[in-house]
Amino acid sequence: MTGGGGAITLNGAGASAPNPLYQRWFADYNKVDPNVQISYQSVGSGAGVKQFIEQTVDFGASDDPLKDADRGKYPSARGAGPVQIPTTGIFVVFAYNLDGVENLKLSRESYCGIVDGSIKTWNDPKLTKENPDAKLPDTPITFAYRSDGSGTTAVFTKHLVKSCPNWKGGSGKSVEWPTGTGAKGNEGVTAQIQQASGTIGYTEFSYAKENALKVATLQNKAGEFITPSPEAAEKALVGVEPDKNLVVSVPDPEQKDAYPIVSLTYLLLYEQYPDSAKADALKKMVNWALKDGKAAVAELGYIPLPDEIATKVVTQLDTIKVASK
Amino acid sequence: MTSQDFSLSSGRSLKRSQMSFKTLFSNVMTGIAFACAIIALIPLVALLYYLLINGFARLGPQLFTQLPPPPYQPTSPQFNTGGFGNAFIGTLMTVGIASAISIPFGVFASIFLSEFARDTKLADSINFFTNVLSGVPSIVMGVFAYGAIVLTTKSYSAMAAGVALAVLMLPTIVRTATEALESVPKELRQAAFGLGATNYQTILGVVLPAAIPGIITGVMLGVARAAGETAPVIFTALFNNFWNLDPWKPTATLSALVFNFAGTPYKNWQQLAWSAALVLVALVLIANILSRWITQRKR
């Protein structure tokens, strides 16, 4: 039942934003190489980074790149430093549940107001002005956020810091929210929105897509209203150079037609593995995912990794020590 | 006023009290008590009703032979596939480890309490510690096992969850086993000593066997509680999407599966959560009924 002699089991934990993609990748890869079983737990980026540093997993995952403080705690037994690999692009949408309101448009002022609690009801003058055709009710707005430490929260709040002058919460994987309900994982926030009318919250696009939630059109830095789509989100990554840790940071993209809340998501690997079979399996899997996993990226609504970054990932992978075979 | 009233009335005529305040009061109170019972029954019956309705929707052998599926929409042809066989095994494994630790621990401790230290200050303080331990929130035990096992072995594991659950079961086992041992008649011990048996021979050969039904009752109650506990398991066993029989690796359990899947938007996962809850409740009820049956047979 455990798979017999040659089986390699890899345990990973972390970000929930790419979880649907990772589950798909790992299940598909298990068909390609039945000897490799990868179990991934969507526990949130915060837990992913912590478990990675405490070496309780074979790999971690986070939407928020490792901070210097995290790098400082990297266990020296596992080599010089972490190997941080971007896998795909994600983008965060405002998903909502409000009967009869289809294409909600939110200006910067409006979504900042919803998040900081200054806009309390759906028929707030700001919202009615921007959505003259929608029948906005006088019911309260419930804002749904992440209760666990979340890379999605980090991506979202980094954008808020840039775009909302009144935002006081700072940015990070878990912040102090002035209003709303906390739920665990992108799954939890999505479920919360789905179950209660009048709720709006931030989730990774694929969750909204898969569960047929309505998503709001947002105003970007250039002032344009952009309907969320992988194509619009991809534009935010155009021409942006990754740093030496392969981090791409676009908290508030300038491009005229780019969707405003975009990031990459990362796998966290060790430079050295005590079990070389594991290192080998991980390397092969990531290489496979970058090439053959692209169909799943498009199908689930993620942003494909730009080619120049993908090439760099392949070189980065080589820093992982693998036993010569 | 009333007390004088009724002493007079009851002394003279029994019939006069029919329309009295006392009768009225009795009827009103009876009504309130029954209303309470009905109010209490509504949520409890509703819980069982929804558990059965939603849990049975997917009940079948595939639940115990298949692995948890990826999320599927109801329109997918694979919507009804998948199960939680690994979580079922994982629950048996974690509870098994917990029992293997807590039963000998608890039984030996209770032998000390009932046979060697009965009615001493030391026994009093151990009993106090046992009571306090049973009041420690289960999540704190998870935190403890995380620090003690997960961080030192550098892996989430069924073993870590087993340790947390063992601490949880321990007070129940100590209490019931001590009670059972203490209720073994003195004459049995005296007879054994009289035959020349030593302390340990008397206790292991005579007293312990006589107390076994009581001890099993306690063990069953402990098992029932441990099987359903979630808080100490989510930090320790984590979860696993695959089959796992290695006690030192992350392991899926039914209770963690219910927690993980209940909070998701996916219909097939929600249904699996209901089925897992039904299986969990069935396990708990079976353990409880067994313990009751053993107690009744003893009597």
Place this chain on the structure above:
Amino acid sequence: MALATDNTQGMSWHRTATSRFLDKGFFWLTAAFGIGVGIILLAIAFQVGRDAIPSIQKFGLGFLTATRWNPVEDIYGAWTQIYGTLVTSFMALLLAVPVGVGVAIVLSEDFLPPRLQKPLVFMVELLAAIPSVVYGLWGIFVLAPLLQGPAMWFYKTFAGVPVLGSLFSTPPTGRGVYIAGIILAIMILPIISAISRDALVAVPLELRQAAYGLGASRWETLFRVIIPAAFSGIVGGVMLALGRAMGETMAVTMLIGNSSNPSPSLFAQGSTISSLLANQFAEADGLQVSSLMYAALVLFGLTLLVNILAELLVSRVKLKM
């Protein structure tokens, strides 16, 4: 006996030496496990206490009254969670004690024929064993949607009332303190009624017969004789339930809304110490872990207090009688 000693005279010395050794070993073995129970408790307290030290040093007792829980700035205070723990537990007691004792009375008196009473008693005791996570699941999909309507009515009716209104001052949503309180009430109800019933049934028959003999009715007997006699047991059950409610994690985490914003409103989202731990423990590090441990220590202390209080109350009532 005589036979045994006669036949084995030669070997008996040897045997006794081994036996004595085994006997001693056995004693110390059981003693080690007996004392081990205490050591485990101390080990838990020690580990939690040790890990809490950095936070205790940084925030001191102010931790108990501060309301911010801000991992970005590393500023922590647990009053919101302490308040949430107390409010949900007391709300649960308020709802469950009268109903639970009522159930216990119905199931301990001869209102019902034994054929109906026995299975009901059995059912109540089994319900006490249903896992918390199952209540949480039911709460999400059945209870929370069901409570929305009545909660909205409460909000519209009472929000404007002075003082009392502050309890209902925010619009209810699908998650909140009130749902957590109600689910806890449902969860502790079987504990209260099972233990209270045991206490009521244990009252000696003579007391009841004496009261009836003096002409007391069933309810006079209950209120003046049986309930006072069973009081210590009932209080013990209530205290046990309170301890359970304060430490309860899963169902509360699934339903309370996990917000660290302090609000007096029962309809607002909130959090308890245990829900905070469940949400943040897996990912916290540094001062945040330490503060979580501090919060766990507070919870540990609260439950300890309740347990000791229960024992004191029970023994005082016993002395009185």
